């Protein structure tokens with residue numbers, strides 16, 4: 001039941017509130033967050049746009065079923081603690097998802113108000129409530145169950161691993177997270193840039209898990225430092241969430257030249273290794289012109305990062321048109337505002353270099369959209385003789401990633417599909433009893449919230465599995 | 471945190487640090503390396519595990535001070551600690567089971583070849599080590615390798631051992647015959663020369679590649695090398711490969727990515743145009 005006295009008609013009259021953002025001309029030169037967050041007044045007004053549907057379609061669009069009308073209702077009523085506890089009981093990392101979920105294809109796309117005007121700004125409000133919770137930790141009342149005396153290992157500290165660890169700790173398990181890198185967070189710290197997701201937020205979420213009793217061991221590369229069978233001997237169950245970190249290449253001539261980066265390397269140097277900070281030790285090429293190949297979030301992040309590292313011209317090179325780009329709509333929009341150019345309907349054929357093997361350009365061929373394929377997408381076809389060169393001193397390939405075989409190679413009994421992803425049953429258990437998996441290592445490169453959804457489901461499944469055995 | 475329990479100066483710019491890392495000391499094998507990050511804000515750099523003491527829980531890192539990260543590491547004292555050490559990484563060396571192996575080490579590469587020689591001798595393979603340095607004071611790991619097998623020392627100036635390069639001494643061994651395999655670790659051009667030397671003799675030659683690395687887990691792709699025309703990641707597929715199939719030219723080119731920038735940056739800054747503000751102030 002709604003606690004506010006506005007009638008649906010009055011609610012319908014409120015227009016969607018805009019997210020205040022840094023001026024594009026200013027922000028393209030800094031790593032500060034682009035979206036500035038809403039003031040309380042604005043957030044309440046936006047929350048009042050929610051019609052409190054009896055059959056909330058928005059929830060069906062959310063992979064973890066956040067009870068959206070409930071937290072929005074508490075927000076309109078001014079009960080921030082209530083809203084925060086409601087949100088956090090459904091979603092372990094709302095400060096993250098509020099910022100990085102592709103809302104336009106998930107919750108907001110299903111919102112009934114989407115058909116008539118614009119949907120409720122669920123992502124912005126989720127961020128608002130989560131940020132309130134971050135500075136009001138005392139108001140969060142979620143508690144751990146009594147210790148169950150069983151140990152669970154989690155491999156990987158990305159969103160899937162962190163969510164599973166939090167849920168398992170709350171269910172009373174003794175949880176240890178093993179992370180290969182020196183810092184926890186997965187793609188949230190090495191991939192997604194500071195201006196979209198401040199690292200401080202991830203660190204706070206990790207700290208909250210540590211407070212809840214989760215142990216985090218960094219610099220442990222499972223498959224090398226310990227194998228899965230070795231961990232199996234020490235832990236009652238294992239959740240594998242090592243992501244899909246293996247970069248794919250274009251397989252065109254010249255990819256080895258100096259100035260040719262994968263997006264993973266480029267973003268890792270800038271984010272995890274803090275090359276954007278002049279005081280860090282990490283070297284990075286500071287180019288004048290950059291061509292970023294790809295059309296997803298990773299490509300947008302690399303392009304906008306290059307822009308902020310001082311490049312004069314940055315372009316996105318994509319085989320199709322803007323309409324087919326898989327990136328979040330807001331990221332494409334922000335990139336455009338910041339002056340990133342779009343070389344659309346272009347496919348790279350070769351990276352060219354000077355005699356000292358430094359990249360000087362990206363040779364592309366122009367494409368046109370042909371007949372729709374089986375999936376309904378019109379597939380691009382090359383226009384013969386249309387080759388041309390995009391001048392640049394750095395090429396970043398952001399073609400996507402696949403399963404990294406490092407862990408699975410040392411676990412020959414585990415069933416994989418032909419792309420190297422781990423095969424799981426409906427309870428997310430792998431072919432090895434007691435070993436579960438989720439996130440990108442199962443799905444292939446997907447989204448933060450799907451990885452978190454897997455973490456949550458796996459924690460429940462591990463609980464069932466261990467309780468049935470007890 | 472990994473405490474430094476012992477330190478020794480091996481040559482004018484090579485230092486050995488014995489560092490506590492119990493799990494790695496227990497399971498590491500010849501040919502494997504670790505990724506080390508000295509502290510907050512420092513780079514992640516790869517270093518070979520030159521030796522280990524499982525009982526004491528320590529590993530030995532032999533470090534040639536070439537740039538900022540390595541200089542800062544060798545400046546640490548006994549009792550200081552290193553924040554992050556991840557490993558053991560990479561595949562263990564492919565060892566022959568019997569016969570005669572020649573282990574060639576150039577400069578700090580001698581420390582990298584040492585665990586290979588050690589592992590071979592442990593399983594009964596006859597090892598001849600060919601090690602070199604500019605002059606006497608640059609020769610390292612000689613006593614350790616003498617304990618394992620025969621040693622030929624070469625110095626560029628003839629101040630100790632044979633005068634000349636490790637390639638010449640290796641060629642003599644190849645001519646004498648009976649060499650089953652060569653393991654070579656050192657500067658790229660040395661490994662390339664050795665691979666060319668052994669090719670006509672048909673003697674398998676394993677080299678340990680040292681491209682720039684970031685994560686060491688196969689995630690960034692920065693360490694890609696071309697072997698037999700295919701791209702491999704040295705951190706997870708290597709670091710050792712068949713030297714007859716490696717594209718050394720590509721490795722040498724990529725290895726200079728930041729070196730040239732460093733020099734260029736210094737030059738441009740002098741010219742008053744600082745657009746390549748390389749943050750590495752080495």
Ligand SMILES: Cc1cc2nc3c(=O)[nH]c(=O)nc-3n(C[C@H](O)[C@H](O)[C@H](O)COP(=O)(O)OP(=O)(O)OC[C@H]3O[C@@H](n4cnc5c(N)ncnc54)[C@H](O)[C@@H]3O)c2cc1C
Pocket residue numbers: 100101102155156157158159160161178179180181184185186187188191192193220221222223241242243244245267297298301328404406407438439440441445446447448449451687
């Ligand atoms: C640049 C970039 C931008 C993105 N933007 C968005 C976005 O805006 N919205 C969105 O929803 N999604 C986005 N994604 C996708 C999203 O980040 C991933 O789908 C999500 O992080 C997957 O979570 P995960 O927990 O499965 O794995 P990851 O986040 O990949 O975490 C896996 C962790 O496991 C560690 N690990 C790997 N191997 C081992 C091992 N052998 N031993 C121990 N630890 C290991 C890794 O170091 C890593 O920390 C983006 C991805 C990238 C790369």
Ligand SMILES: Cc1cc2nc3c(=O)[nH]c(=O)nc-3n(C[C@H](O)[C@H](O)[C@H](O)COP(=O)(O)OP(=O)(O)OC[C@H]3O[C@@H](n4cnc5c(N)ncnc54)[C@H](O)[C@@H]3O)c2cc1C
Pocket residue numbers: 503513515516517518519531532533534535536537538539540541578581582679680681682683709725726727728729750752
């Ligand atoms: C698998 C592997 C094992 C290694 N083992 C050892 C070891 O046991 N002992 C040791 O001293 N070094 C070893 N190295 C090399 C070592 O990692 C580099 O010397 C180190 O990263 C340089 O860092 P820096 O900040 O001190 O120098 P930087 O300032 O980064 O570089 C200084 C100079 O050294 C060059 N350089 C940088 N990295 C390398 C590299 N990987 N190989 C060759 N030249 C480089 C640069 O181009 C530059 O000219 C190994 C490298 C790899 C990949």
Ligand code: SF4
Pocket residue numbers: 061062063064065066068091097098101103106107108122123126449
């Ligand atoms: S978690 Fe993502 S999809 Fe779900 S409600 Fe929040 S923003 Fe929407």
Ligand code: SF4
Pocket residue numbers: 049050051052053056057058059068069110111112113120122
């Ligand atoms: S569908 Fe839209 S209007 Fe209805 S409850 Fe969800 S957010 Fe509110």
Ligand code: FES
Pocket residue numbers: 682683684685686687688689690691692693694703704705706
């Ligand atoms: S060092 Fe990053 S993939 Fe090898």
